[in-house]
Amino acid sequence: MITNTELEYKGNLYPNHIVEFTQDTDKLYFTTENGVVLQITILRGSLVRFRYATNYNFEPDFSYAIDPDSTMGYSKLDVVENNSEYIISTARLSILVDKKTLRTQISDIEGNIINEDELGFHWEENYEYGGNTVKMSKISQIGESFFGMGDKAMHSNLKGKKVENWVTDQFAFAKEQDPLYKAIPFYIGLNKGKAYGIFFDNSFKTSFDFSQERRNITSFWADGGELNYYFIFGPDMSRVVSSYSNLTGTPELPPMWALGFHQSKWSYYPESNVKEVASEFRNRKIPCDAIYLDIDYMDGFRCFTWDKNHFPDPKRMIQELEQDGFKTVIMIDPGIKVDRDYWVYNEALENDYFCKRGDGPLMHGKVWPGECNFPDFTNPAVREWWAELYKEFMSELGVHAVWNDMNEPAVMEVPTKTAPLDTRHNYDGYPCTHRKAHNVYGMQMVRATYEGVKKYVYPKRPFVITRAAFAGTQRYASTWTGDNVATWEHLWIANVQMQRMCLSGYSFVGSDIGGFAEQPDGELFVRWIQLGIFHPFCRVHSSGDHGDQEPWSFGVEITDIVRKFIELRYQLLPYLYTMFYKYTKENRPMIQSLVYYDQEDTQTHFRTDEFIFGEKILVCPIQEPNAQGRRMYIPKGEWYDFWTHESVIGGKEKWVAAGLDKLPIFIKAGAIIPKYPIQQYVGEKKIEELLLEVYYKMGVEASEVYEDANNGYDYKKGRYALSNYKLTGKENSLTIQLFKDGSFETEYETIKLNLHGLPFQIESVMVDNEEIELESLILSGGNILRIDKNFTSLHLSGKE
Structure with missing residues (x-):
């Protein structure tokens, strides 16, 4: 390991030699002669936490990011000391702690170095604000790549980039512009086929340098707080992402309508305009589940109020929209108008719920209503109050969902775009300034919103959306990537942002389809729709300044x-719903970058365009005007062209024709893709039959279909239906086995199987070991069968 004899260099301070080691069960403490304490906590065999204190003093151990329900526990922990180092062994890792410098080195049990300190922990005293700027530098391996970090508007591989985490209202942001609306200080390193993750759990402004300033050095630092990070070992990227998702949490299942198509604009008003848009959707037979009301539904932009001129009877309007299959989603911002005649303002003022400046006065800022004060959502009492404010909207008026915007918090007419740094916050009993609370402010606002909406839409499930987010916000809300622009470049950015967010544990995400600022032409709008239907959150939203942006506007x-x-999109809802189930239960990202799908293939390390939707559908958007197709990379395995049903072997580039009405889509061989009939909204039709698109494979492939009542909480009592399909293909036969779990009874009684790529002509069919007459099962075309949903084994045989 590198040695360091200097204790101070360029203003930075460093630990010196270890003088004491103690152990408290899963916590190991290494104390240096100059007062640095390293606490290493073994959480799992592959998950280790590193905390550094200076002056012998740890800060209170509190985090908004960590899910209290995350899984912990390990099977092995040994510590051995020799002349130069301590060696910590778990079932998966070996960690060396250097006695002279406190630097660490992490290896797998085969002895491969996975992660290694360069300068290691060092710090610089902050004389302006107090505390320290805390820093960590690591050795980057030659050829190492880096992924994650949330919604950065840049290439998915971060090698050579420097990024910052400070949630910022970045209207019409550009490619490479940073920071944006979210702070997710988590990255994945990948080298020589082995992946690891580092989550820097610090809510101050954080920065990451992925070998930009110094070629083979990766570093990260924060403007304050502790150097507190979690190391997650793979070696598969899927295990890293799963462990991080478990650590910071996943959401509960949303109502299925939240996965439908949503239409929004700044703004649909008055009521007649809302009704007109809704009517157009139904008249034109374009499916849609939700209409959004932006800030103009309010009385003078006062939250929790209605403009009675534009919306004289919101309860009636919401009921009438619901009768036609539309859910109503309303926006709520954090800024509360300074107005002595405004009940929300008065309640917050009387209860001392607003944020204050360093010397005591209320923190003021201009937003849409004009002069505003801002609730301190890091105060539990404020969150409880805020949650109760939703009672009238949800319980009495029937609003279905809430959209929190401007919650960075965004403040107008100031250079910083946000609250002053001396603004004080409760931080759940650990008082601090805005320097520490800024990145979690929006998270705590949407947490309070989520708790209120959940309480008052019960027994149905909540659906909440946020713009600002910190690591862990995915437990409370879906999100979108903010105020983008109607350009081809932003179509590319949206694609990369979705993949990066999903790798960063935040899968329920989408972009403003078509662009928020400026106006797309019809071609760009189509290409964005084609991408957006393969994003977990699917919503058109626009500023409305440059013309209409409804599906019929072009x-x-x-x-x-x-x-x-x-x-x-609506046909694929059972597939998408199953994806969401696997995200919540198994911590699997709903969108997989190609590098996640096959990290062994170095070609995938630099692909930005293609992605896997769920686990079985390969998508590659068209991102240039006037294109009649494109070259794309097909990853390993066998895939079927969605449109032509031709099969192709992966591991190579391929030209794919895709006129304006086509998108390159491929289905993994062996996949069983569930489909529902086209509906104008979720629940419009009784599902009388489940269609399974079955793609032949020589070999074995597993697929799942998860179903429940699409809303409510009965699924948590076992009332769900999880169908596990095992497909086995041979030269002259195909077998599908079905294993069921759960007590939910689906509406349909039969399943229709549409078989693709069979290399033989069906001559005999056996269902549950009983031969069935072909005529009774096979429908038109010869490769479409209808069978009872409760079969356990289907065996088809024939000859070439």
Whole structure:
């Protein structure tokens, strides 16, 4: 290991030699002669926490990011001391702690170095604010790549980049612009086929340098707080992402309508405009589940109020929209208008719920209503009060969901775009300034919103959306990537942001389809819709300044193509719902970058365009105008072209034709893809039959279909249906076995199987070991069968 004899260099201070070691069960303490304490906590065999204190003093151990329900426990922990180091062994890792410098080195049990300190922990005293700027530098391996970090508007591989985490209202942000709306200080390192993750749990402004300033050095630092990070070992990227997702949490299942198509604009008002848009969707037979009301529904932009001129009877309007299959989603911002005649303002003032400046006065800032004060959402009492404010909207008026915007918090007419740094916060009993609370302010606002909405839409499930987020916010809300622009470049950015967010534990995410600022032409709108239907959150949203952006705004040809792809989204809802189930239960990202899918293939380390939707559908958006197709990379395995059903072997580039009405889509061989009939909204039709698209494979492939009542909490009492399909293909036969779990009874009684790529003509069919007459099962075309949903084994045989 590198040695360091200097205790101070360029203003930085360093630990010196270890003088004491103690152990308290899973916690190991290493104390240096100059007062640095390293606490190493073994959480699991592959998950280790590192905390550093200076002056012998740890800060209170509190985190908004960590899920209190995360899984902990290990099977092995040994510590051995020799002349130069301590060696900590778990079932998966070996950690060396250098006695002279406190530097660490982490290896797998085969002895491969996975992660190694360079300068290691060092710090610089902050004379302006107090405390320390805390720093860590690591040795980057040659060829190492880096991924994650949330919604950065840059290439998915962060090698050579420097990024910052400070949630910022970045209207019309550009490619490479940083920081943006979210702070997720988590990255994945990948080298020589082995992946690891580092989560820097610090809510101050944090920075990461991935070998930009110094070629083979990766470093991260924070403006205050502790050097407190979690090391997660793979070696598969999937295990890293799963462990991080378990550590910071995943959401509960949303109502299925939240996965439908949503339409939004700044703003739909008055009521007649809302009704007109809703009517157009139904008249044109374009599926849609939700209409959004932006800030103009309010009385003078006062939260929790209605403009009675534009919306004279919101309860009636919401009921009428619901009768036509539309859920109503309303926006709530954090800024509360300074107005002595405004009940929300008065309640907050009387209860001392607003944020204050360093010397005591209330923190003021201009937002849409004008002069505003801002609730301190890091105060539990404020969150409880805020949650109760939703009672009238949800319980009495029937609002279905809430959208929190401007919660960075965004403040107008100031250079910083946000609250002053001396603004004080409760921070759940650990008082601090805005320097520490800024990155979690929006998270705690949407947490309070989530708790209120959940309470008052019960027994149905909540659906909440946020713009600002910190690591762990995914437990409370879906999100979108903020105020983008109607350009082809932003279509590329949106694609990369979705993949990066999913790798960063935050899968329920989408972009403003078509762009928020400026106006797309019909071609760009179509291409964005084609991408957006394969994002977990699917919503068109625009500023409205430059014209309309509804599906029918660009002429008949465009409308027909948009309808076709939105209908595909609705057909794939059971597949998407199953993806969400696996995200919540198994911590699997809903979108997989190719590097996640096959980290062994170095070609995937630099692919930004292609992604896997769920685990079985490969998608590659068209991101240039006038394109009739594109070259794309097909990853390992066998894939079927969605449109032509031709099979292709992966591991190579391929030209794929894709006129304006097509998108390159491929289905993994062996996949069983569930489909529902096209509906205009979730729940419009009784599902009388489940269609399974079955893609032949020589070999074995597993697929799952998860179903429940699509809303409510009965699924938590076992009332769900999880169908596990095992497909086994041989030269002259195909077998599908079905294993069921759960007590939910689906509406449909039969399953229709559409078989693709069979290398033989079906001659005999056996269902549950009983031969069945072909005529009774096989429908038109010869490769479509209908069978009872409760079969356990289907065996098809024939000859080539």
